[in-house]
Amino acid sequence: MRGLNVAxxxxxxxxxxKVSNRLYNRSHLEVCYSPSTGHSxxxxxxxxxxxxxxxxxxxxxxxHPRTAxxxxxxxxxxxxxxxxxxxxxxxxxxxxxxxxxxxxxxxVTCCITPSGTVIIDPTEAEIQESVAxxxxxxxxxGEASVLTAHQDGRLSYEDFKKCLHHCQVASKDVFAFYRRMxxxxxxxxxxx
Amino acid sequence: xxxxxHREMLGGLESVRVVLPGDEVMSYNPDSSGGSIFLGPGLRxxxxxxxxxxxxxxxxxSRHLYFVDTHQKRYIPQRREYxxxxxxxxxxxxxxxxxxxxxxxxxxFLSFENASKxxxxxxxxxxxxxxxxxxxxxxxxxxxxxxxxYDRAMGMGVLPAGGVMFNVSLQVAREIxxxxxxxxxxxxxxxxxxxxxxxxxxxxxKAAHQNSMVALMNCILMxxxxxxxxxxxxxxxxxxxxx
Numbered sequence: 138m139r140g141l142n143v144a145x146x147x148x149x150x151x152x153x154x155k156v157s158n159r160l161y162n163r164s165h166l167e168v169c170y171s172p173s174t175g176h177s178x179x180x181x182x183x184x185x186x187x188x189x190x191x192x193x194x195x196x197x198x199x200x201h202p203r204t205a206x207x208x209x210x211x212x213x214x215x216x217x218x219x220x221x222x223x224x225x226x227x228x229x230x231x232x233x234x235x236x237x238x239x240x241x242x243x244x245v246t247c248c249i250t251p252s253g254t255v256i257i258d259p260t261e262a263e264i265q266e267s268v269a270x271x272x273x274x275x276x277x278x279g280e281a282s283v284l285t286a287h288q289d290g291r292l293s294y295e296d297f298k299k300c301l302h303h304c305q306v307a308s309k310d311v312f313a314f315y316r317r318m319x320x321x322x323x324x325x326x327x328x329x
Numbered sequence: 330x331x332x333x334x335h336r337e338m339l340g341g342l343e344s345v346r347v348v349l350p351g352d353e354v355m356s357y358n359p360d361s362s363g364g365s366i367f368l369g370p371g372l373r374x375x376x377x378x379x380x381x382x383x384x385x386x387x388x389x390x391s392r393h394l395y396f397v398d399t400h401q402k403r404y405i406p407q408r409r410e411y412x413x414x415x416x417x418x419x420x421x422x423x424x425x426x427x428x429x430x431x432x433x434x435x436x437x438f439l440s441f442e443n444a445s446k447x448x449x450x451x452x453x454x455x456x457x458x459x460x461x462x463x464x465x466x467x468x469x470x471x472x473x474x475x476x477x478x479y480d481r482a483m484g485m486g487v488l489p490a491g492g493v494m495f496n497v498s499l500q501v502a503r504e505i506x507x508x509x510x511x512x513x514x515x516x517x518x519x520x521x522x523x524x525x526x527x528x529x530x531x532x533x534x535k536a537a538h539q540n541s542m543v544a545l546m547n548c549i550l551m552x553x554x555x556x557x558x559x560x561x562x563x564x565x566x567x568x569x570x571x572x
Contacts, residue, residue, distance in 0.1 A: 150431075152403070201467060202467055202468065234401060235383055238382060315349060327386065
């Protein structure tokens, strides 16, 4: 949830898989994204593809050959941050399901206004007025390397670096949130 | 008969901290440092660094066994674990059993006490089996047996009719069979019952009356949301209301 952006994610797996999708050495990943209104169309397929390629880098797929891991994301409310809210929801769902991962990941979206200001977590209105919009997904290690980068609009190299830097700083908050939530979940056991 | 308590056997289990996937636990070089360490579920060793692979509570025993205790519902078959399965198919001499994992387990008709080629134990579809996994890895489909190494049943086999089976999260199943947790004993002070717990999150309960069985099921399900201490009081209240 990011202000007015709400996404609901659920993970099923590692479970049974159709013979046609069965892979001998790794798990088959499927992402299903449903928009809040209307039918699933090309935009949703594109989002699914971006989310899948991100998630694939984090999950240890070689531990579960001949299985399928299904990630289902329902967009509840969207105010411009559908992609980053969905990616973060997917990460939390994977943590909750106990699927083994190399790292956690966090998505941050920013946009650049015509005057050159970088706005982190813009609203839909701010994105409409911006020159370009960029979403970065970082992994949780010290250097926060980029797992996925998705841009819309014209970005000069300098602007790209500025956006990347701002998003990298903002991603620390998301990782801190994951840690707080996990600590809350296990707090009864830590005490005993 | 003397026996080591669970805690003594594990050599003092302690919770270290909450970890997320990718967190560095410790760096370990097999060439350098003295003793060896043992990595349990949820940890992996890569490039000299031990990292967590799951989100959960990192625990260690005094014998240098580290593992991550996670709350999850999906069962991943593990060798030597006792599980409850449901018979789904009969294929010649082999039965296919659903144990809640991604693949069905198989069990041969000879894997029961006193079974031989002449005296078969016929299982009906839908029967509940309590057995041990002897083969369970990511490369092969799991295999179960209902006898131990000396061909004795040791409590395994087909569960009698008339009980109720339900699913719980894996950590609840592990919690109730922990000898240090008195939950099941507390329940037994009010109701007389039989319980079989599978490490795949399946629990089978049988009591004299149907309403006792439903009450016991609800008591065990309370542990999903509460600590055993909180659940103890509520469970006793529920069972007293039953009398």
